[in-house]
Amino acid sequence: MPEIVPLRSGDPHNLGAYRLQGRIGEGGQGVVFLGVGSSGDHVAVKLLRSDLAGDPMMRERFLREVDAAKRVSPFCTAQLIETGVAGDQPYIVSEYIEGDTLQQRVLTSGPLGGPALHRLAIGTATALAAIHQAGVVHRDFKPANVIMGPDGPRVIDFGIAKALDASATQTSRPVGTPAYMAPEQIMGHQVGPPADLFAWACTILYAATGNSPFGSDTLPAVINRILNAAPTTDSLHGLLRDVVESCVAKDPRARPTAEQVLLRLLQHAQPNPAILQEAAAAAGATPPPPNAWAPPNAPYGAPPHGAPPPVPTKQYAAGIPPQTGSYGMPPINQPLRAPVNQPPPPPYHPQPIHHIGTQPSVQKSSRVGLAAVAVGVAVVAIAAVVVVAMRDNGTGTTGTTGTSSSSLSSVSSEPTTPEPKPSPTPTVIRAKMPGLSAYLYEASTDPLALTYYDVNDESKKNWVNYPRESRDGKFTRSTKYWQQYLSPDGTYSVGRPRNYMSDNFHGVDIITRSTGAVQTLKTVKLPLTYEYGEWSRNSTRLLFTILNPSGENWTVKGFIVIDIATGKTTVRRINDPTIKDGRFYWSPDESGFVIAYTDGTTSGLRHYNFQGEVVKTIPGVGVPYNTANGLYSPSGDKFVTKCPDTNAGTCIWDSETGAAQTQLTSDCNPVLGWWDEQHLYCWTSPSDTVSKVAVVDLKGDVVRDLIETTDVKRLSPYYVRTGSS
Incomplete structure (x- = not known):
């Protein structure tokens, strides 16, 4: 719980209709007081430094921007109540939330985990969803701006950073806390809701580890990591890890929205009007209900082996869950359409230096040099921000960082180049499968x-x-074929014919897909056959398992390797009853083959070389x-x-x-x-x-x-x- 200290000499005793009772904290933007209104309710009153809005026009712009934050719905946020001016100093009155900041909580009690971390993630994402729905961008989301209230986490100080930016004479400098800034924010590009999601992910990683995800050493090192490195997410698990990883994408177009984050964390396939209410309830002190995961039944199964009966499992929400991939989650409300070949968005390059200052002369061939210069210019651009930010020791329950207009003389006022229109995020397509x-x-x-x-x-x-x-x-x-195996590079399709050749060999058809040309190779003779095709990673070789289909259960009798370029077929017969129920796989380096064995009560893996000789056995690992x-x-x-x-x-x-x-x-x-x-x-x-x-x-x-x-x-x-x- 933050300590309320007495007012100091020179502090006001009243601001507007509120009587000030003490200091909650002091940050880079000013002082936060504990106030009380005529109704007796406590409020937090932030009195900003006079140099943050130096003339009447700037103060008017500042207050207008802050007033926009009043539209934010009170879901997991500290509601903004009113604004005013005392002399030449603007002040902001907001709901007072009792509790430590997330930063204080982690420093004193250690990192969060389990349900507590899950509730924090849901609550803070709910707040961002409410903030963004009101057309506001936080711009300074960080552990010091999350209050661990008695009814769950609350986000504070939304809209203030934008107000500071709007009231300044320079429009191309970053406003925020460097360790939690998104790449586009550091580089002075247009900042929107995706920057808040980047900061949200960094805050969740801080809560889970106690450390800033991009380090806390020198400013150039931190900026370089934000621009060029991925944070470690080993402290997270399951859906939360996947969501956080999608939110720290360097390309802002690749990040999900706050609402999409909520849908993932709440395991909903489609949005609904009550999503914020539901999420706010899930973020409260009462733990959320157990996960509603979906799970299993049925085979990979080759046709001869059939399929097992269904197994009752836990319920999973119906519909299409968002995709998790290299470009995050798709727009939830995007209509389904027929499959198309949809390439990912073009790479995002956060280094155009002219957006925040004069571009130095850099050789085009030196990518490392360009990145280094970009980091250097970014350091210059936000150095003033850091000086102010470091004054915020995390004790102020509503304290955020700010930048004085007088500290920006080294930053160019050149307007930023307009952001390109986002490319479409890869979408999960739903398509009917013929035949069933x-x-x-x-x-x-x-x-x-x-x-x-x-x-x-x-x-x-x-x-x-x-x-x-x-x-x-x-x-x-x-x-014509029992199965067809498409090569990873898409060049070939290999068919396993239904019928044997006239000389009783079971052939295999190598089909060049661009021309339709077919080359038929011989494998094994009746009564043997082959199955379970597995391509090498470079699409040059194909592995099959030799099977004897006589009797009710098919038994393994060796392996076949086909060299696609030469058409050479290598057949290795192996008569070992301990491997009869398995199938051959490529070894990890594809220099040999692996199959399961069962010898009495022991089951494990057996490695073979190309000559069909055992070279290694790993017992006691079960059956694949x-x-x-x-x-x-x-x-x-x-x-x-x-x-x-x-x-x-x-x-x-x-x-x-x-x-x-x-x-x-x-x-x-x-x-x-x-x-x-x-x-x-x-x-x-x-x-x-x-x-x-x-x-x-x-x-x-x-x-x-x-x-x-x-x-x-x-x-x-x-x-x-x-x-x-």
């Missing part, structure tokens, strides 16, 4: 693409293949799922299996040592593969009639739907990592 009752959800930035799927034709007791024309093209029914696009994460550093204890769920292991890394206790089952380094994708079953393929984080929390179907027993999807991922 199912919908596909995908975006152009997805690291994986659904290249084909199998549908069980129950009337003919047969599986029908639906390959895709291109990464985002149409699916068409195919009767039949993961379609590889056993290992994209980096090759970890792999996923069913835990050795069948009741323990899914386990993640270190690829080199086999050491356990983490365990998923959610209902995500079975796992279909790695979505990216921090996410898997798997079958989920939010109800008895609907199943979904969903992206989950390594805690088991669902962050994105990929497929929704009521025909789970008829569907086997096959995803391929795209060449750009």
Whole structure:
């Protein structure tokens, strides 16, 4: 709780209709007093320094800008009550919130975590949503401007930074606290709501760690990190981590809106008129209800293996969850449309130096030099801000930083170049899947693409293949192939024919997609076949598992490697009953192959070289799922299996040592593969009639739907990592 100290000599005893009882704190902009009105209610009264609004016209502009903040709805904010002028000093009266600032709370009690951090994130995002809905940008969101009130977090001092900017004679300098400034704010570009979301993410990281996410050493070092480095988010987990990471994107166009952040944190697919009320309630002292995640059921499954029955799971909100990807979340209210090839926005470059000062002579070939000069100019531009900001020790419950107009002589008043119109954010597209009752959800930035799927034709007791024309093209029914495997670079499609060749070899068709040319290669002879195609990352080789389909259960009999450029087919027969129920995967460096083995009560992984010889065994790590696009994460550093204890769920292991890394206790089952380094994708079953393929984080929390179907027993999807991922 902030200490209320007595008034000092020279302090006013009254401001407007409010009697001042003591000092709450002093910041860079002025002094904050505890006042009391005629009704007896306490208020916070901020008396600004006279040099922040030096003449009547400037004071009028300042008060007009602050008055705009009165439109902000009182959701998780300290409501602005009125403004006035005492002599030549403007003052602002706002609701008084008892409690420490977030900065004080972390300094005295340590970082937040768990439900407390989640409520902080929801409450502060709710405040920003309310502020932005009123057409106001905070511009100085930071831990010192969040009060940890008895009914939840409250955001203060919104609109004051903009008012200071509007009342100044120079319009191209940044106003705010450097450690929480967005890149565009540091560089003097146009500042809008995305800058507040950047500062929000930095504040959440501070709350979770006790440290400013871009450091607190020298000013040039901090600015350089903000412009060129990504903060560490290891202290966060699940949805909160994903949302924070999307908010610290360097490109302001890539950041979600405050409302989109709320929808993600509250796990809603679509906005609703009561979102702020609901979010404010969730941010209160009462913990929010348990997460309503969606999870699993169904197979990656090859056609011979069928699909498991549905498994009841937790309920997940219906609809299309926002996409999490390299360009953040899509506009929630954007209408769905047919799939198109939608490229991401062009790169954002925060270094145009002429926006904030005179551009030095820099060689065009020196990108490092340009970045260094940009940082240097940015340091000059905001040095005055830092001097003022450092005076704010975080004790003032309503104190924000400011900049005196007299300190800006070194900053050019040249107008900023207008910002280009934002490019469209990649959107999650909903498309009907032919052949069954199912919908596909995908975006152009997805690291994986659904290249084909199998549908069980129950009337003919047969599986029908639906390959895709291109990464985002149409699916068409195919009767020639059991499966078709699209290469990561999109150059080739490899078909597994339904029929054997006349000499009883099972052929494989290499199709050059640009010309339609087909090359047929021989693999194995009857009664053997092959399946489970897995491309090498560079699209030059394709791995298959040899299977013996005789009897009820198909058994593994070796592997096949096809060199696409030369057409060479290498067949390695292996007769080992301990690997009969597995399938071969590429090793992490693709120098060999890995398969599951079960020897008595021990299950693990067995590594083979190209000659079919065992070179390494990792026991006790359980059995892999039949993961379609590889056993290992994209980096090759970890792999996923069913835990050795069948009741323990899914386990993640270190690829080199086999050491356990983490365990998923959610209902995500079975796992279909790695979505990216921090996410898997798997079958989920939010109800008895609907199943979904969903992206989950390594805690088991669902962050994105990929497929929704009521025909789970008829569907086997096959995803391929795209060449750009």
